[in-house]
Amino acid sequence: MKKLIVFAAVAMLVLPVAAKSKKKEAPKDSLIFTTVVENPVTSIKNQNSSGTCWAYSSLAFLESEVIKKHPEMKDDLDLCESFLVSKTYVDRADKHVRTHGDASFSQGGSFEDAIHCMRVNGLVPEGVMPYPITEYGDSLFNFGFFFPPMEAYLKSVATSSSKKIYPQAWKSAHQAMLDGYFGKCPTEFEYKGKRYTPQSFVKDYLTLDPNDYVSLTSYTHHPFYTSFILEIQDNWRWASSYNLPMEELSRVMYEAVKNGWTFAWGADVSEDGFSRRTGKNKSVAMVPDTKFKAGVGSDQARWTGEKASEKVEIVSANAEKTITQEMRQQAYDNWETTDDHGMQIYGIAKDQWGKEYFMMKNSWGESGPYKGFWYVSQAYAAYKTMNIVINKNAIPADIRQKLGI
Numbered sequence: 001m002k003k004l005i006v007f008a009a010v011a012m013l014v015l016p017v018a019a020k021s022k023k024k025e026a027p028k029d030s031l032i033f034t035t036v037v038e039n040p041v042t043s044i045k046n047q048n049s050s051g052t053c054w055a056y057s058s059l060a061f062l063e064s065e066v067i068k069k070h071p072e073m074k075d076d077l078d079l080c081e082s083f084l085v086s087k088t089y090v091d092r093a094d095k096h097v098r099t100h101g102d103a104s105f106s107q108g109g110s111f112e113d114a115i116h117c118m119r120v121n122g123l124v125p126e127g128v129m130p131y132p133i134t135e136y137g138d139s140l141f142n143f144g145f146f147f148p149p150m151e152a153y154l155k156s157v158a159t160s161s162s163k164k165i166y167p168q169a170w171k172s173a174h175q176a177m178l179d180g181y182f183g184k185c186p187t188e189f190e191y192k193g194k195r196y197t198p199q200s201f202v203k204d205y206l207t208l209d210p211n212d213y214v215s216l217t218s219y220t221h222h223p224f225y226t227s228f229i230l231e232i233q234d235n236w237r238w239a240s241s242y243n244l245p246m247e248e249l250s251r252v253m254y255e256a257v258k259n260g261w262t263f264a265w266g267a268d269v270s271e272d273g274f275s276r277r278t279g280k281n282k283s284v285a286m287v288p289d290t291k292f293k294a295g296v297g298s299d300q301a302r303w304t305g306e307k308a309s310e311k312v313e314i315v316s317a318n319a320e321k322t323i324t325q326e327m328r329q330q331a332y333d334n335w336e337t338t339d340d341h342g343m344q345i346y347g348i349a350k351d352q353w354g355k356e357y358f359m360m361k362n363s364w365g366e367s368g369p370y371k372g373f374w375y376v377s378q379a380y381a382a383y384k385t386m387n388i389v390i391n392k393n394a395i396p397a398d399i400r401q402k403l404g405i
Contacts, residue, residue, distance in 0.1 A: 032351060032352045037348045039068075039257065041060065041063070041064055041067075042074070048142055048365075049140075051106065054110055055084045055085050055114065056081060057266075057361075058113070058389070059084065060363070062206075064262040065208060068260065069207055070207070080125060080128065080129055082182040082183065083123065083124045083182075083186075084117050085109075086178045090174070090178065092109070092236055093154050093171075095236055096158050101155060101159045104233050105154050108233070110232075110235050112235070115210050116237060124186060129182060129186065130182075130183035132146075146181045150177045153174070189201075214389070215239060215241035216243075217230055217388075218246045218249040218325070218328065219329055220326075220329045221329070224243050224244060225242075225244070227241060227242050228240060228243060230386070232386065234339055242403050244399065246323070246324075250381065251399070252396065252399060253345065254378070257346070264389040265344060265345045265381075266388065267386055269340045272288060285360075285374060285384075286379065287321045287384075288321075322379070323383040331383065331384075343363070343374075344361040346361055349375060357378065358376040358378065358381055361373055
């Protein structure tokens with residue numbers, strides 16, 4: 001009996017080891033990431049059914065800028081997207097009407113919208129404005145019933161056959177639409193026991209300087225080391241970007257992250273290698289040689305595809321194309337590279353073969369295997385980066401000198 005008890009006890013100790021030995025190993029072509037550098041970011045947000053990635057990514061970047069100065073703010077820092085979006089749509093509507101509809105009015109925007117808002121209107125924390133009144137009754141944006149009537153109204157104003165319009169009248173009606181969805185933007189509020197205006201909140205609490213931020217890009221149809229207005233529809237403010245050779249733009253991105261900075265990343269995410277909705281390597285962006293089917297749907301589904309059963313061939317991590325400046329330019333010129341999505345780059349990781357990737361924070365909620373975070377190969381970043389907005393102090397000194405900033 002005692003022997004039986006001893007045998008049973010030994011068996012109980014051995015079984016877990018045996019169970020562990022039967023654990024399935026990751027497929028040989030699955031990527032396994034190890035973090036090299038991870039700079040602080042705030043929690044994952046969800047833009048839901050709205051084209052406001054530019055607002056979410058810009059504010060995510062600015063939140064990291066604040067945390068870099070004030071690490072103690074990391075756990076509760078949350079800037080309000082509704083304030084930024086509402087203020088931006090006021091300005092965008094004005095330009096749409098002034099240009100008789102030639103400057104587009106759409107849900108999209110650019111990183112410059114956040115920098116401009118910070119400079120002119122200020123920013124506010126989440127919670128001082130009411131959550132949007134959505135058809136789901138929660139705090140997530142859903143522009144399906146809100147945006148089309150506003151868009152149609154502004155189009156009717158911008159393309160009116162009238163010889164004279166009345167700005168005060170149309171602007172009041174437009175503001176009422178914004179206020180009805182987002183709530184009124186505060187001119188003063190209380191936060192952590194102190195009174196702020198949106199402007200003083202930026203200056204005294206966040207301690208951010210709008211003049212610290214610049215946009216960088218890399219295209220050959222304008223001279224390098226000069227600035228130009230990036231020709232994309234959502235750059236409706238006609239903001240300028242400094243133009244660098246691709247190798248130097250890649251160096252800026254890499255060295256900035258290595259040295260403790262993050263940046264706002266605008267890129268084309270409709271590419272074959274972005275997403276992997278099915279297969280082994282989801283939430284990874286690469287430049288494979290094979291073709292993938294494009295997806296349709298909400299902002300996330302729009303870029304990643306909706307059909308869970310869709311078959312996608314997974315490419316090995318070592319099967320990427322070598323990117324050149326000429327490839328970048330050709331893809332931009334022929335509309336292959338498009339201005340699709342704004343995100344935040346905040347870290348560097350390597351796979352099991354030592355290949356390095358950027359770590360990216362998205363705004364599609366806690367989806368995918370990494371709960372809203374992604375891995376972006378450096379080849380993909382070199383090929384499909386539209387522009388970045390970065391603190392000028394994060395740019396290597398020799399490149400800053402070439403740009404004169």
